[in-house]
Structures are given as C-alpha cells and as structure tokens.
Amino acid sequence: MPSMPERTETSVVVSPEQRPNSWGFGDGQAIPWEYAPAPEARDIVTLKERYGLFIGGRSVPAAGGATFTSIDPSTERPLADVAKASDVDVDKAVRAARRAQRRSWGQLSGRERAKYLFRISRILQERAREFAVLESMDSGKPIKESRDVDVPLAANHFWYYAGWADKLDYAFPGRVAKPLGVAAQIIPWNFPLLMLAWKIAPALAAGNTVILKPASTTPLSALLFADVCVQADLPPGTVNIVTGPGEIGMHLATHADVDKVAFTGSTEIGKKIGRGVAGSDKALTLELGGKAANIVFDDAPLDQAVEGIVNGIYFNQGEVCCAGSRLLVQESIAETLIDKLKDRLSTIRVGDPLDKNTDVGAINSKAQLEKITELVASGVAEGAELYQPACDLPERGYFFRPTLFTNVAQSHRIAREEIFGPVLSVLTFRTPDEAVEKANNTRYGLSAGVWTDKGSRILEMVSRMQAGVVWANTFNKFDPTSPFGGYKESGFGREGGMHGLHAYVRLEDR
Amino acid sequence: MAGTNGRNGRNGADSRIEVRKTYKLYIGGAFPRSESGRSYLVSTADGAPLANAVRSSRKDVRDAVRAAHGAFPGWSGKTAMNRGQVLYRVAELMEGRRDQFVSEVAAAEGLREARATEVVDRAIDRWVWYAGWADKITQILGSANPVAAPYFNFTIPEPTGIVGIVAPETSSLLGLVSRLAPPIVAGNTVVLLTSETRPLPAITLTEVLATSDVPGGVVNVLTGRKKELVPVLAAHEDVDGLDVWGVPDDLRVEVEQLAADDIKRLSRRPRGTADARFDWLDDRAAERPEWIAAFLEMKTVWHPIGV
Numbered sequence: 001m002p003s004m005p006e007r008t009e010t011s012v013v014v015s016p017e018q019r020p021n022s023w024g025f026g027d028g029q030a031i032p033w034e035y036a037p038a039p040e041a042r043d044i045v046t047l048k049e050r051y052g053l054f055i056g057g058r059s060v061p062a063a064g065g066a067t068f069t070s071i072d073p074s075t076e077r078p079l080a081d082v083a084k085a086s087d088v089d090v091d092k093a094v095r096a097a098r099r100a101q102r103r104s105w106g107q108l109s110g111r112e113r114a115k116y117l118f119r120i121s122r123i124l125q126e127r128a129r130e131f132a133v134l135e136s137m138d139s140g141k142p143i144k145e146s147r148d149v150d151v152p153l154a155a156n157h158f159w160y161y162a163g164w165a166d167k168l169d170y171a172f173p174g175r176v177a178k179p180l181g182v183a184a185q186i187i188p189w190n191f192p193l194l195m196l197a198w199k200i201a202p203a204l205a206a207g208n209t210v211i212l213k214p215a216s217t218t219p220l221s222a223l224l225f226a227d228v229c230v231q232a233d234l235p236p237g238t239v240n241i242v243t244g245p246g247e248i249g250m251h252l253a254t255h256a257d258v259d260k261v262a263f264t265g266s267t268e269i270g271k272k273i274g275r276g277v278a279g280s281d282k283a284l285t286l287e288l289g290g291k292a293a294n295i296v297f298d299d300a301p302l303d304q305a306v307e308g309i310v311n312g313i314y315f316n317q318g319e320v321c322c323a324g325s326r327l328l329v330q331e332s333i334a335e336t337l338i339d340k341l342k343d344r345l346s347t348i349r350v351g352d353p354l355d356k357n358t359d360v361g362a363i364n365s366k367a368q369l370e371k372i373t374e375l376v377a378s379g380v381a382e383g384a385e386l387y388q389p390a391c392d393l394p395e396r397g398y399f400f401r402p403t404l405f406t407n408v409a410q411s412h413r414i415a416r417e418e419i420f421g422p423v424l425s426v427l428t429f430r431t432p433d434e435a436v437e438k439a440n441n442t443r444y445g446l447s448a449g450v451w452t453d454k455g456s457r458i459l460e461m462v463s464r465m466q467a468g469v470v471w472a473n474t475f476n477k478f479d480p481t482s483p484f485g486g487y488k489e490s491g492f493g494r495e496g497g498m499h500g501l502h503a504y505v506r507l508e509d510r
Numbered sequence: 511m512a513g514t515n516g517r518n519g520r521n522g523a524d525s526r527i528e529v530r531k532t533y534k535l536y537i538g539g540a541f542p543r544s545e546s547g548r549s550y551l552v553s554t555a556d557g558a559p560l561a562n563a564v565r566s567s568r569k570d571v572r573d574a575v576r577a578a579h580g581a582f583p584g585w586s587g588k589t590a591m592n593r594g595q596v597l598y599r600v601a602e603l604m605e606g607r608r609d610q611f612v613s614e615v616a617a618a619e620g621l622r623e624a625r626a627t628e629v630v631d632r633a634i635d636r637w638v639w640y641a642g643w644a645d646k647i648t649q650i651l652g653s654a655n656p657v658a659a660p661y662f663n664f665t666i667p668e669p670t671g672i673v674g675i676v677a678p679e680t681s682s683l684l685g686l687v688s689r690l691a692p693p694i695v696a697g698n699t700v701v702l703l704t705s706e707t708r709p710l711p712a713i714t715l716t717e718v719l720a721t722s723d724v725p726g727g728v729v730n731v732l733t734g735r736k737k738e739l740v741p742v743l744a745a746h747e748d749v750d751g752l753d754v755w756g757v758p759d760d761l762r763v764e765v766e767q768l769a770a771d772d773i774k775r776l777s778r779r780p781r782g783t784a785d786a787r788f789d790w791l792d793d794r795a796a797e798r799p800e801w802i803a804a805f806l807e808m809k810t811v812w813h814p815i816g817v
Contacts, residue, residue, distance in 0.1 A: 270773065275771070278764075278770055458813070468810065469810045470811045472813045473814055477657075479658055481663075484810065489773045497653060502803075
C-alpha cells in the first residue's frame with residue numbers, strides 16, 4: 001500500500017521562536033542522541049496461515065469459507081487470513097453457547113468454575129511473551145505496553161474473577177446471584193486481549209457462556225486465546241469467538257437467544273446497539289467513548305503532572321477511550337507547563353511497536369489514521385495552534401506524530417469529539433468553578449484527572465466531576481479490582497471489581 | 511367524589527354540599543393545571559365517574575423536567591442522613607392522612623376497605639424502609655479496592671441525575687411509592703407519570719410531599735395519556751434515566767429506542783413479570799436495594815500513596 005500523503009502535510013516545521021525552553025533534552029525539537037534498535041524477537045509467535053472461528057471448542061471455517069486478512073499496521077504487511085463469519089456462523093456460535101450453558105458450564109459449581117479460570121490466568125502468565133508480541137504485531141501498540149500492561153492485566157483479571165466464582169453469595173448480600181445465560185460480547189481494537197479478559201472473566205465466573213466478537217482489525221490475540229481455552233480443557237462452547245465485520249456484531253447483539261449484551265466501543269455504535277435491543281429482556285452494559293479533562297492547578301507538582309499528561313494522552317497512541325485528551329491548565333502556570341510539555345514531547349520515541357524503546361507505536365488502521373488526520377486538520381482550520389515534535393516516522397505503516405494544540409476553544413471539534421489518537425487539546429481556566437464547568441461540558445463522562453497538592457481540593461473536584469473514573473495526581477491506571485465505566489453518554493455498567501459481576505447476574509430473593 | 515358525609519342525608523334541610531377537590535399537577539413544588547387546559551374523566555374500578563384529572567401536554571413534561579433539573583443540586587447535595595429524615599417525614603404525614611388514602615385507593619382500584627388499608631399501610635411502611643437506606647446504600651455499594659500498586663482506590667455511588675418514572679398502571683399508590691422512593695433516596699430528582707386509569711391517589715400523595723420537607727422540584731407528578739407523554743419523556747435529553755415499569759407493551763420498543771439515543775439508564779420490570787400481576791405486598795419482591803442502585807453511578811477514584 002502507498003504511504004499516506006497526509007504524513008508530510010502534518011509534519012510541521014517549528015520556527016525557533018516557537019520552540020520551548022529546553023531543560024536539556026534537545027531544544028524541544030530533536031533527541032540529541034540516537035537509540036540503537038532494541039527489537040523484541042518475533043519468533044516466539046508462530047502465526048498460522050489461516051485462522052478459523054472458535055465454536056463449540058473447535059476451530060472451524062466460516063460457513064461460506066470466506067476470509068479476511070489481518071495486517072500489521074506498522075508495516076502494512078499481512079499477518080494471517082482469518083475466517084469471516086456470517087449470520088449463519090453467529091447462530092451456530094449462539095447454539096453452542098446455549099448448549100454449554102445448559103449442559104456443561106452452567107451445571108458446574110462455582111468452585112469448579114473458579115479452577116478453570118485460575119487455569120486460564122496461569123496459562124496467560126506462562127504464555128505472556130507470546131501474547132505480548134502477537135498483540136503488538138496485530139494492533140501496533142508498543143511492546144513495552146503490551147508486555148507490561150495489557151497481558152499482565154488480562155491474566156490478573158482472570159485471576160481476580162476466578163476467586164469470585166464460588167463467592168457470589170458474598171458479593172450480593174441478601175440475594176442469590178444467578179447467571180443471565182448466554183452473553184454476546186463485542187470488543188474494540190485498542191486493547192484486544194485486555195478487553196477480552198474484561199468481558200469473559202466476570203461472565204464465566206458468574207456461570208454464563210459467551211460469544212465474543214473481536215474487532216475486525218485485531219482478531220489474532222482472541223484466536224490465540226481460543227488455544228488457551230483448549231489447553232485449559234474448558235468445556236466446549238463455554239467460550240466462542242466469531243471474527244468478521246461489524247454487521248455480525250449487530251446480528252449477535254440482537255439474536256433472540258442471547259440474554260446479555262456487553263459492548264465496548266464508540267458511542268455511535270453503542271446507541272445503535274441500544275436501539276437494537278430495545279423492548280427485549282436482554283441485559284445491556286455499554287462502555288463507550290470519552291473526552292476526558294485532565295485538570296492541572298497552579299499548586300500541582302508540575303514535573304509529575306507532565307509525566308501524567310503524557311501518559312494520559314500518548315499511552316497506546318491515544319487510542320484509549322479514557323485518554324486525557326483535554327488538558328485544562330490554570331492560567332497562571334499555562335506557559336510554564338506547555339513549555340515543559342513541548343520539551344517532553346521531543347523525547348517521545350515513535351516507531352516500531354516491537355522495539356522495546358518505543359513509546360508511541362503505529363495507529364491501528366488506515367481508517368483510524370485518516371480520522372485522526374482529518375480531525376487534526378480541523379483543529380488547524382478552526383484556529384487552534386498546532387505543535388508536533390520533529391521526529392522521524394518509519395517509511396511504511398500508519399504513524400502519527402504526538403500532537404499538541406494550544407489556543408483551543410471549547411467549541412472546536414478537537415475539544416468536543418473523541419479523536420482516539422495522540423492529540424492533546426490544551427485549554428485554560430482561572431477558578432475551580434470554571435475548571436469544573438469546562439470539564440463537565442461534554443456529552444461524555446468516562447474519566448477525568450486532577451493535579452493539585454491540596455487534598456481538600458482533590459476531594460471537591462472528585463465529587464463535582466461527572467466521570468466514572470477520576471485519577472488524582474495520576475492518570476490511566478487500571479486494575480482488576482477497580483471498577484471502570486462511564487457517566488452520561490460514556491455508557492453504563494461497570495467492569496472490574498465486585499461491581500463488574502453485577503453486569504452478569506440476575507438477583508433473586510433468597 | 512361521591513359524598514361520604516351523611517349527617518342528615520343528601521336532601522335534608524341542614525345537609526351540607528361537599529367541597530370537592532380539583533386534582534392538579536405537581537411541578538416544582540406548585541400545583542398548576544396543564545398549560546394545555548385539558549382534562550380527562552377518571553372513573554372507579556367499576557366504572558363510576560370519580561373526577562376530572564389533568565391531561566398533561568408535552569410542554570408540561572418539559573416544565574417538569576426543568577423543575578427536576580433545578581432541584582437536583584440541592585437534593586443530591588444534602589447529607590444522606592438528611593435525605594433519610596425527609597423521606598421518613600413523608601411516611602409520618604401519610605400516616606395522618608391514612609383514611610383519605612384508604613378511601614381513594616379503594617375507589618381507584620376497586621378494593622374492599624380491609625385490603626385497601628393493607629395496601630396503604632404497606633405504602634407508608636415502604637417509605638420507612640427506603641428512608642433508612644439513605645445513609646447505608648453507599649456502604650453497601652461502595653468499596654475500597656485493593657489494587658496491585660501503591661494507590662488508594664475507592665468506589666462510591668452518586669445519583670444519576672433526572673429520572674423519569676412511568677408508574678405502574680395497576681397499583682396506583684403502593685406500586686408508585688415502591689418505584690418512586692428508590693431513585694429519590696439515592697439523591698435523584700424525578701418526573702413521574704402516574705397510572706393513566708388510576709391517577710388520583712398519586713395526586714393526593716403530592717399534597718403530602720408538598721407539606722413534608724421534600725423540596726419543590728424533587729418529585730414532579732404528571733397525569734395524562736401515556737401514549738402522548740411517555741415518548742416525550744423518553745426522548746428528553748435532560749432526562750438521564752427512565753423507569754419503564756408502567757410503559758404499555760405496545761409502546762415499549764419505541765420508548766426504549768428513544769431512550770437509547772442518549773444512553774439513558776433503564777430500569778425494567780424483572781424478566782417475565784406482568785405489571786397487573788406483580789405482588790406489591792410481598793416485601794421480599796418489592797423492596798430491593800437493586801432498585802436504588804439502578805439510578806446510581808459508580809465513581810472510582812485513584813490517588814498515589816507515598817509520592
């Protein structure tokens with residue numbers, strides 16, 4: 001595929017007077033030293049030429065034999081062919097899940113379910129590097145993150161919910177928790193394995209069986225997970241994985257024999273799914289988009305805040321629903337903070353996801369790169385001031401420079417729309433009231449950040465911000481024990497913690 | 511309403527003409543008529559005319575939502591204990607009007623007096639049960655989370671915001687109280703559409719609310735045609751959650767689709783439950799902390815330890 005023409009257009013040459021005051025990392029424009037390549041070996045992953053669907057415990061081709069190709073977004077080269085499911089295959093997967101729920105998985109005691117989930121967690125730990133490398137190849141995320149965040153958190157998630165499987169009575173005092181039945185689960189491409197774990201672990205712990213549909217650009221770690229299910233001797237049909245386009249996701253969500261729908265993805269699709277299940281008795285949880293405000297007060301520890309801001313928006317290329325994409329800085333420190341940020345941006349290493357030094361990897365797909373490019377162009381057109389460090393991008397693959405906009409108005413598209421890319425919009429405020437008003441001035445409400453040394457102010461801001469997760473003096477932290485999910489149009493229901501179980505049970509009188 | 515005062519019979523020389531009540535709406539703590547000037551005739555369960563109830567309009571729904579919106583910061587900002595005391599006060603004042611509620615429920619639902627008394631008593635007790643939850647639900651639903659890193663991490667429930675309630679059609683008072691108390695004890699403010707065919711006990715309840723310490727706008731009550739009003743409520747973008755218990759079956763798909771357009775939280779009847787057959791006198795079935803949780807948002811907070 002040809003490389004993106006937009007790339008040269010978005011690379012902005014910054015004039016000397018626009019450069020930040022350096023504190024020693026290279027004049028804000030170029031890293032003054034070279035990093036030797038530190039590639040992670042790919043040979044731990046044995047890619048199959050062709051992957052089937054995982055239905056009833058076996059890998060099967062799609063009914064018509066159709067396939068699609070999953071590519072490595074950092075090289076644009078094909079990785080493998082994957083079965084392209086149709087509605088017929090989805091129906092088959094739902095039947096397999098129903099059968100397992102009635103006859104095998106649904107009949108097991110919590111104690112036995114727990115042991116299977118512990119097994120899965122252990123196998124993920126044992127095969128951690130294989131998963132990390134495959135995840136980075138298929139999604140474009142830096143190996144540093146897949147290795148240290150995605151895969152260990154996924155394993156921990158199974159571990160955490162394993163222990164709940166035989167303790168459900170203690171999670172819902174005075175109630176008996178029964179499984180809902182068959183769960184349809186649709187996940188996005190930004191954290192493929194981790195989102196799989198967030199969906200499957202609590203569902204199985206509560207005694208449900210599942211049909212999981214991974215995103216069409218990142219199916220491979222889910223299909224490798226199918227192998228883990230086989231290794232763990234999980235009863236066939238307990239976990240089913242169907243790969244293919246978005247339409248089969250809608251067919252799955254609205255299938256008459258599905259009791260529960262869990263979706264993570266865009267607010268737009270979330271609304272369609274909500275309409276699709278309207279009037280049915282299906283239980284629904286949605287984890288949707290975000291446009292988080294990250295608020296920095298004048299008494300914040302600035303250097304820590306800079307690290308938190310960078311982690312907040314450039315982690316996983318900014319392809320994070322809870323990314324801190326709107327930086328709200330108190331006016332008195334805005335100049336200093338922006339200088340420090342620009343300087344820090346110059347040390348971010350963009351490139352090969354499999355290189356252990358890489359901070360920002362490849363954008364997940366051509367379509368996503370185009371969306372980011374278009375929104376960044378709108379920021380420039382609407383009058384915001386663009387800043388990008390002068391870093392070299394690889395010749396091939398979908399890459400985008402870490403981007404920072406100053407002079408952003410609340411009405412700008414880059415301050416309102418979820419970009420899902422490494423693009424930070426900086427706004428300023430004078431008083432805490434103004435910060436709260438700007439932070440909440442969005443249809444989203446997934447996450448927020450606040451940076452200040454004053455404890456009482458943290459608690460005040462925490463209680464006034466309409467967001468499901470608030471990070472105080474930190475950002476983008478996740479843990480299986482910690483409930484995650486949105487306010488307002490960022491969705492409803494929680495994943496993680498005791499609260500995550502609630503999405504997969506029906507409560508009855510004792 | 512049919513005269514119950516019978517000192518000397520209807521036509522006696524010193525007979526007294528009863529003062530009848532005009533049933534109005536309850537919006538923002540006031541008792542307006544509909545801006546539309548419309549009404550509809552309400553009858554007893556066996557068909558005798560009872561009174562004219564207000565047939566609210568779309569504009570009334572919008573006014574009620576605005577009132578609920580205005581009341582939200584104050585109500586959600588009260589201490590939990592204070593909210594509990596306010597709801598308990600509703601029970602106190604209902605107790606004082608017990609006989610009135612008994613005769614109204616008996617007329618509306620066609621119940622014998624003993625049964626109607628049981629229903630009213632249970633409605634009063636239900637306020638007491640939910641009032642007690644105000645300062646406990648956070649401890650039941652909240653959590654301190656042992657994350658695997660040096661952070662203090664906790665989760666607390668907060669009210670969702672403005673909740674629309676489509677009240678049960680059959681149980682005009684007990685069912686309504688059972689659906690109304692949970693969202694407001696949580697700190698939400700409410701726009702409630704009463705039973706279409708049995709709206710009168712709900713209006714009498716608003717007279718109790720107005721004279722208890724429930725601030726104006728926390729509960730707003732409309733009567734009228736569900737077909738006309740429910741879609742307006744479901745589509746209103748300032749309504750954050752919707753209790754669809756009393757939505758007629760033929761409206762349910764449309765209403766839930768409208769609610770999906772801005773990701774409203776829905777609270778539905780338990781699977782397989784029919785409104786007309788639900789036993790509101792069964793405390794185990796009708797008193798549920800989950801119904802409070804239906805309109806609570808969980809907020810998780812992280813803070814580093816040691817740096």
